[in-house]
Amino acid sequence: MKFFIDTANLAQIKEAQDMGVLDGVTTNPSLMAKEGIKGQNNILKHYVDICNITTGDVSAEVIATDFEGMVSEGESLAQLHERIVVKIPMIKDGIKAIKYFTEKGIKTNCTLVFSAGQALLAAKAGATYVSPFIGRLDDVSTDGLSLIDDIRLIYDNYGFETQILAASIRHPMHIIDCAKLGADVATCPLSAIMALLNHPLTTSGLAQFLADAKK
Numbered sequence: 207m208k209f210f211i212d213t214a215n216l217a218q219i220k221e222a223q224d225m226g227v228l229d230g231v232t233t234n235p236s237l238m239a240k241e242g243i244k245g246q247n248n249i250l251k252h253y254v255d256i257c258n259i260t261t262g263d264v265s266a267e268v269i270a271t272d273f274e275g276m277v278s279e280g281e282s283l284a285q286l287h288e289r290i291v292v293k294i295p296m297i298k299d300g301i302k303a304i305k306y307f308t309e310k311g312i313k314t315n316c317t318l319v320f321s322a323g324q325a326l327l328a329a330k331a332g333a334t335y336v337s338p339f340i341g342r343l344d345d346v347s348t349d350g351l352s353l354i355d356d357i358r359l360i361y362d363n364y365g366f367e368t369q370i371l372a373a374s375i376r377h378p379m380h381i382i383d384c385a386k387l388g389a390d391v392a393t394c395p396l397s398a399i400m401a402l403l404n405h406p407l408t409t410s411g412l413a414q415f416l417a418d419a420k421k
Contacts, residue, residue, distance in 0.1 A: 316328035
């Protein structure tokens, strides 16, 4: 499973890269604003800064919701760096835009996916990644993990190459469960990945080893 972190924080991206666990980054205007990155030129520069840290794909989201606008924004984003993936919303014009970018050889990430039907449409249009938001489904008393399972089954049935990028991950068990179900990628805060390090028996065992070493 690939690990992406969902942030615009350069320090966190560098920390994950230095650990050797970073395979890519997903970000969006909301995450940019959280880091105080405002203004179109600053946002575009920040995307490039992220690309210069990681060696993996970096999803950059369009703002437009019409076909022409998404194509215009997406082409500009793709020109920023070879690792940019254009993030497109799951709407009718979004599917058209994904098809357009696929034919142009531009990678895409279809975002805001909440059903297997939506994921099927994105794959047929040639999306590089599809992003089911499992945490948001959990929030409305729907099993987000079952969606990952359904998409995996459908993609395997028909040989779709679109990668399942599990998004809206809230905690480390989401990561483990998605890995067990065969999601290709998990994108989450760095804190969720770091939480995988922790186990009380590791902590107590190390303390015992160190105590014994002093004897």
